[in-house]
Amino acid sequence: MSVPTDPAVPPFPPQRQEQPGHTSAMTPAPDHGEAGYQGHDRLKGRKALITGGDSGIGRAAAIAFAREGADVAIAHLPEERDDAASTVELIEAAGVRGAAFPVDLRADGAPERLVADARSFLGGLDLLVLNAGYQKNVPSLAELDLASLDRTFRTNLYGVILTARAAVDQLPSGASIIVTASIQAFNPSPALLDYAMTKAAQVAFVQALADELGPRGIRVNAVAPGPVWTPLIPATEWDESKVSSFGKDTPLGRPGQPAELAGAYVYLASEDASFTSGAVLAVTGGKHL
Numbered sequence: 656m657s658v659p660t661d662p663a664v665p666p667f668p669p670q671r672q673e674q675p676g677h678t679s680a681m682t683p684a685p686d687h688g689e690a691g692y693q694g695h696d697r698l699k700g701r702k703a704l705i706t707g708g709d710s711g712i713g714r715a716a717a718i719a720f721a722r723e724g725a726d727v728a729i730a731h732l733p734e735e736r737d738d739a740a741s742t743v744e745l746i747e748a749a750g751v752r753g754a755a756f757p758v759d760l761r762a763d764g765a766p767e768r769l770v771a772d773a774r775s776f777l778g779g780l781d782l783l784v785l786n787a788g789y790q791k792n793v794p795s796l797a798e799l800d801l802a803s804l805d806r807t808f809r810t811n812l813y814g815v816i817l818t819a820r821a822a823v824d825q826l827p828s829g830a831s832i833i834v835t836a837s838i839q840a841f842n843p844s845p846a847l848l849d850y851a852m853t854k855a856a857q858v859a860f861v862q863a864l865a866d867e868l869g870p871r872g873i874r875v876n877a878v879a880p881g882p883v884w885t886p887l888i889p890a891t892e893w894d895e896s897k898v899s900s901f902g903k904d905t906p907l908g909r910p911g912q913p914a915e916l917a918g919a920y921v922y923l924a925s926e927d928a929s930f931t932s933g934a935v936l937a938v939t940g941g942k943h944l
Contacts, residue, residue, distance in 0.1 A: 662686075663884060664909045666899040674791070676886025678738050685884050687715040688914035689745060694722030695699040697925040700724040702753040702777040704770070706760065707787030707819060709739035711836060711885030712878075715913035716741050716784055721749035723921055724876030725782060726774040733814050737887075752777070760787060761806070762813035770821040779879045782924050783816045786835040790850040792892040804849050811853035816860065828872030831924045836858030836862050836877040836935060841944040846893070854879075858935055864932030874932040876923045882910040 656852060665682045672680055692715075703720050706761040707713040708729025717727050728748045731739040739755040746753030754776045758769050774780045791803045826832075836857045843851030858877060865875040882888075882902040888910075889898055902910025921934050922928050937944050 662909055662912060663904045663927055665901060666782060668899075669895045670889045671892070671895070672886065672890040674789070674890045675735055676710070676888075676890030677733055677735070677853070678714075678741075681884075681885075681886060681889065685711065686859045686914045688913040688917050692719050692722055692748070692826075694719070697723045697921060697927070698782070699724030701782050701924070702779045703727045703782035703784065703924070704730070704780055704822070706730040706769075706772040706814070707835075709735040709742050709755070709786075710885060711887060712913050712916050713784070713786040713881065714738070714742045715917040716744075716755065716786065717730055717753075719917035719921050720743050720782070720924065721746040721751045721753065722833060723925070724751065726752040726777050728754045728756060730756045730758050730769050730773075732759055732761070743870065750787075750901050750924055755937055761809040761817065766814060766817035767821040770818060774825070779827075780822060780825070781827055781830040783819065783830070784835070784920060784924075785901070788835060789885070790887060790891055792846055793848045794846075796848065796912045797805040799849065807849045807853055811850065812856055815857060820865065821932060823864065823868065823873075826873055830846055830873045831928070832864070832868075832873065832875045833920055833923050834875075834877045836861070836879045838879055838881045838937070838939050838942055840879060840935075840944060842942070843914065855883075861932055861935070869932055874928065876921070876928070876931060876933065877935045878916065878919045878923070879935050879937045879939065879944060880911065880916055881905060881942045883916060884910045884912055902940065904942075905939065909940070911938065911940055
């Protein structure tokens, strides 16, 4: 496991990025478990695909899965190529196979191609982490930008559903699907109105799909993070004060680091969670769902 020895506490320096955001531009740098995560072969021999695996929570899950013995393929937007390459280096340093697939899951046929390419590289697929996400500040309902709304829904909902649909017919018994939902599904913020809607829909998707796939021995669960320090945050187009104080409202007084989410994904992917399906695992720094 990996616990930051000196977790970053707000206030943070002023910073702003264009979507989708990049790890190297963040101050302080996020902790993905690069130095701290120690594996125990809990996923040895497994074959994982992680969307949005280039940075943030996806990178932390990729590092953890690799150090637990899984071969890992990640998907990322083409403009995130540098972050993706760094993640693959970390995967391969664990002594397993790693690959990165540049793809925009909003494009017609992209989820299907991704799953086919990942399965071909890995020689199969039994762990699917649907983590790619998009959010943008919503000043008010009257100012909700329809192009941004479409991007949010196509990334967070269509991308999740179509990637799962492309994979599900060939997933074996014992496979695990994990969706990155959010505390926003239960405690929505007006400034993330459309994002929160997609996260609530993801929870419904997880619970319904768990019922459908349970008889096949396939588990479906979600992780609901609270505030986590990832490139998505300075790229959300919030004002400087909101970014500077990000995560201060948690009982722990800070945002989580991506590394602090990794254990939740490893648990849900592993046999430790063999009787866990249809669940939403909250990792929120003490904020209530």
